[in-house]
Amino acid sequence: MKRRKNIKTVIYHGSIWIIGLLMIYPIFWTIASSLKPENEIFRNSASLIPSIFKWENYAQGWQGFGGLSFSTFFLNSGFVTTMVVIGTLFSSALVAFGFARVKFRFRTPLFVCMIITLMLPSQVTLIPQYILFHNLGWVNTYMPLIVPAFIGGTPFFIFLMIQFIRGIPHELDEAAYMDGCSTFGIFWRVILPLTTPALATVAIFSFYWTWDDFMTPLIYLNDTKLYTVALGLQMFSDPSSVSAWGPMFAMSVASILPQLLIFMFFQKYLVEGITAGGVKG
Amino acid sequence: MSKRSKKWLLMMAVFMLMVLAACGSNKDSAGESSGDSDEVNLRMMWWGSQERHDRTLEVIDLYMEENPHVNISAEFSGWDGYWEKIATQAAGGNLPDIIQMDYKYLAEYVGRGLLADMNPYVENGSLDLSDVEDLYIDGGKIDGKLYALNIGANAHAIAVDNAILEEAGVEPLEPGYTWEDLQEIGKEISDNTDDNVYGIHPHAGIMGFKHYLRQHNQWLYNEEGTDLGYDDDQLLIDYLQITVDMLESGAAAPPDVFMAAGASIEQSPIVNGDTAILADIHSNQIIAMEAAAGRQIDLMLQPSLEGGELGHYIKPGQFFSIAETSQQQEEAAKFLDFFTNNIEANEILNAERGVPIATSVREHLKEQADESGTKMFEYVELAEEYSREIDPPDAQGSTEIETLFQNEVADPIYYGEISPEDAAANFRTKATDILSKNK
Amino acid sequence: MAEQVQVSGQSKGKLHKQWKTDLVGLAFIAPWLIGFLCFIIGPMIASLYFSFTNYDLLTEPTWIGLGNYIQMFTNDVRFIQALKVTLIFVFVSVPLKLAFALFVAMLFNTKRKGVGIYRTLYYIPSILGGSVAIAVVWKQLFGRDGAINDILSVFGIPSISWVTSPDFALSTLILLVVWQFGSPMLIFLAGLKAIPTELYEAAAVDGANPFHQFFKITLPMLSSVIFFNLVMQTIQGFMTFTQSFLITQGGPMDKTLFYAVYLYEKAFGHFDMGYASALAWVLLIICAIFTAFIFRSAGSWVHYESEGGK
Structure with missing residues (x-):
């Protein structure tokens, strides 16, 4: 045996x-x-x-461009990504609870609206959005990168959280309600702890997507001091003449490290879900 | 309602107000710049790689040192996404003052009135082009107006790995060789070397076709840019037949060998020693190619046509343009003058963008160039001898024509899925359709 | 189903109660609602308007009514090709990717030593995502001199260039996408963690074999997560852009011309934003039909612990 x-x-x-x-x-x-x-x-x-x-590839890559090194890019990426992760966790959990647990009117049509926004390729909304942000004076700031996360700009996460919250038995809410819990109390004390694995998933994804995205920062940031790591990587490559391949690969490796660390950090909450979610079915 | 949920609602309300306030406020902070009377703020944008960024930034610093009242903010990136950013900024009315421009997009931007005519600044002396031969400037002119200043000259070329030619017992190519010579040599190399080494990485692309048309004294577009400029489809048929013959005879590598490279010069089979000749590149690409290959590769003229015209011309590798919306066009022109004529600046730039256009700068830099660089200088000089004047830039819609040619002419020809006759007829029908929109 | 969240304990009339529930609901979804009204809906309407115009990005749009749509359905073979490629891609890659992701997630849903490292290992391809590096790597891997051919040559299969062969290019891209199965895998993992282990223990006592357990416990308990992954992967499948754009640029001969790549080419390559917008809205409708179909079917196979607690 x-x-x-x-x-x-x-x-x-x-x-x-x-x-x-x-x-x-x-x-x-x-x-x-x-x-x-x-x-x-x-x-x-x-x-x-x-x-x-x-090894010089690493030194040369880290040196960056005209005195602007990857230290700056990593700090910038770190800031933007942290803000986005916080914003996404905040907004997706709240909004998802609203959709999944509160029976307000128009909730189905609003949910449909949210899913529909996922289906329009971003290429065609890019220009009106740019003009909008430009008029708000947000171009060349981090606002266009960060604010959307706080206001549920990624319905993917909201939908994900909705599905997880719908999987949590109702008896728990009811019991908490009997104990005199408010709606927010139910959200905060009952639902949120039970969705830890889902929240960890959201954190991992939003970190990776933001860290990896170069299009949004490229479009909205002008000042190179504000550039992110993904943009820095893209600045090595110019197929029309010479690309600095060695330094580019070196910095690609460097850029993967934080993502790995974040993944390893959050994945333990995926596991912890067992104990936290140990409620009866 | 319990106390807690009231508190919660209040919090939400405050948050909403904050966001709404942020939504509606600070409209004015958008168009900062300009401002004070003496201060000049210029925005300048280019694409490139590490070396170009470093060098260009150094030149900008040098200029700002010499002209303390000017402040240039550099906005640079790689190639990916550059054109979306420019297009988005153009749509948003937020173009930088100085824009690095590509030949491919020039007509599209000029046609929509986004670029400024630099002639007035040439005339008033802000931009001194007296040391520049017309050959180097004409590529940036449309209807006589100078919309784009060449900042690095190029010429079409083929790349040759002479070591393989020698191994195959083939004489090196000499200027004046013909299309027929190329086919024969290719076949000889394929026959006399290992099975997986081929003579030629062929190119049935639009760039080569334009060259071929020039040799017949024709041009792809008519003068107004409303139709194709050549009448006889036999020209395209003959041009494609060259590639078809080379593929059939084994002079050219099969598409499996060369298609994967795409537009990436470093991944071309010549770098790996799989082909001896790469048809149809730009002269400045030799630097990337030699760096990736780590050995000697040489540049040679395109094949000539017996009894035909000269096909070569000096091609602007890239330009600087000034935005029509710029408030500081004259100051921008002054910077371009510095960029073009100042020896010290060009020592820093080191011809990284291609061969400099000002004669004295070119002479000076040629002396300090490294081996790859010298090849590029010498080749452009050679090409100059075999050049005649450049045709007008491509018509509006040319990017669409290029896609069409790639998808429905070049690629199917490589894979033998279409006959040259059908490809030529199909190309004419669809290209005419695209160009007729310009009428 | 009973009212889920009673906002007020006293009975002040049903209408009043509903009104309060509405308020609470809106408060919770407020972040999204504000974003939607402030930043999303405007640009969406703008793009709908552009789809009825001739808009080249750089000059003012001019109204041409249904012109773009008529062109698309009567005189554009590349549109048909793009649609065909994308549909094949979605139908093949989504089920494959989900099956693989679920399989691996189940392998890793144990407390064995070292699973943490394995999870990380298998997630790595997804981190590489859409970087410039991955395009080079993939071309290298599936190129003529690449590692895949080295392996295949052991079995006597001749070398070809997989990425650019008209016959295999699309399959190679599908493989790449399936290989990046990290995100559905994580979601499955999180879902698996939520299944109470007692269920399996009880089943084991009853003598159910692993197959039985999988079909009777795992699949039903996981159905809401499967549903999510199915919906999202389908939508994302229709939007797929990076892989084709970076590696094949839609070639050779449009064999990998994904819809989003064609749309991009029209918008930013050919300066035809009007046409691109029309393409986008047609994609939205196609995508919405498929999604609606999945949602409708959900009633019969998706099981929610909270709602179906029978």
Whole structure:
């Protein structure tokens, strides 16, 4: 019996590692390229071992552009992303509770409106939106990046939270109500703790999407001192003449690190959901 | 209602008011800049990579040191997204004063009245072009008006890996070689080298076709830009047939080998030594190509047409334009003057954008250029000898024509899915349709 | 179903009570509602207006009525091609991606040692997302000299360039998207965590085998999350842009011309924002039909703990 269990464990871990290698091959490739001299990145590019380790790629990449280093970009990204994550957690939890638990009139049509906004490609609303933000004086500030998060600009998260809240048994609300809890009290003390796994998911996604997005900052930020990491990465590449590939890969690797850290930090709340969600079905 | 939910409602109300207030307020803070009488604020925007950013910023600093009353704010990015940003800013009436412009988009922006004519500033001496030959400026003119200033000259070329030619026992190409020579040489290289090394990475694109038309003394667009400029479809058929023949004879690599590179010069098979010749590139791309390959690659003229005209011309690699909406056009022109003529500035720039247009600057920089750079300088000089005047910039709608050519002419030809005859006829029908909108 | 949240304990008439519920509801959704009214609806209406105009981005739009829509349905083969590519993409990639994500999520829904690391490992492809690096990597991986061909050559399969072959380009992109299954996987994981373990324990006591457990417990308990993933992946599938744009630019010969790529090309490449807006609204309608269909079907298979507590 014990032996069979051992074999099972070996198969489990073994197969996960083999598929896992496929999953992270691109990371290895990126790391390898970030250490290669320029003339090896595209020649014999399948090789994962650089002939010499060119650490200067990292130094050169971090140096940035004309005295504006990646320290600035990382700080900027850190600020913007933190604000967006906070805003998204705040707005998506609140709005989702409203849709999922409060039976107000027009809630279905409003919900439909929200889902519909997801279906219009952003390319065609970009220009009117720019003009709007320009008239508000928000161009070249972080407002167009941050404010939408606070006002539920990503219905994806709201919908996600709605689905999770709908999965929580009603008896809990009712019991809390009997104990004299207000609606907000129910939200704050009963529902919110139970949605920890969902909130962790929202945090991970909103972090990654914001960190990775270069289009919005590119359109709305003019002053290079305000630029984010994703924009910094894009500034290495110019297919019409020369691109700085080595430094670009180096900074790509650097840019992945915070995302990994955030993921590892929040994923433990995914697990903690077990105990918190340990309510009867 | 319980006390708590009242408190909550109140909080929400305050929050709402705050957002609404933010929505409605500070309309005025938008158009800061301009302002004080003596201070000049210029916004300048370009795309590029690390080297260009560093060098350009240094030149801007130099200019601001010499002209303390001028403040230039640099807004730079990579290539991706640059054109959306420009288009969005144009739509929002918020274009920077100085814009780096590409040949491909010039007509589209000029046609919509977004760029300023620089001729008045040339005439009043703010922008001194006396040291620049017309050949280098004409590419930025439309109907005689100077909408864009060339900041780095280019020429069409083919890239040749002479080491492979030598290995195959083929004589190096000499200026004046013909299309037929190219086909033969390609075949010889393919035959005399390893199975997975080919002679030519072919190019049946619109850039090559334009070159071919010039050799027949024709142009892709008519003068008004309302129709195609060539009447005989046989020209396009013959042009495509060259590629078809090369693919059939084995002179050219099969599409599997070269299609994946797309527009990326570093991923071209010539970098990996899979082909000896890459047809149809721009001369400034040699620098990226040699850097990625880590070995010698040379530039050569496009094949000539027996008894035909000269096809080459000096092509503006990129421009600086001044926005029509700019309040400081003259100051912008002065900066462009500095950018073009100042030796110290150009030493910093180091011809990174292509060969400088001012003669004295060019002579000076040529001496200090590195190996790749020298190739580029020498090649543009060579191309100049084989050049005649540039045709007018592309018509409005040319970006759409380019997509059409890529999708329905070049790609199917590579894959042998269409005959040159059908491709030519189809191209004429659809291109005529697109261009007729300009009438 | 009974009133879920009673705002007032006293009976002051049903109407009054409803009014209060409305107020509370609106207060909760206020953040979104304000954003919607301030920043979303205006630009949406603007784009609807543009779709009836000839608008080149840089000059004032001119009204042409249904011109763009007529052009699209009568005289635009690329529109048809884009629609075809996108539909194939959605129908193939969404089920594949969801199945894979669910499978992996279940593998990782244990307390075994090292799952944390595995989860991270399998999430990495999704972090790489739409960066410039991934385009280069993918081209390298599936290029003629790439790693995939190296592996296949062991089995005697000849090398081809997968990314740019007219026959395989779309499949390669589908593979890329399926490979980035991290986000539905996480959502499944969060959903799995919410299933009380007692259910499985009880089932095990009753002698149910793992298959039984999967169909009788996991799937029904997870249905609301499956529903979410299905809706969102379908909508996002229709909007897919980055992969095609960065790697194939819609080529070769429009074989990977995703709808959003075509739309982008029209808007910013060809300066035809009017036409692009019309394309966008047609996409919205198509997308809405599919989504409405999923929502309608939901009644029969989606089970909510809170509402179906039977």
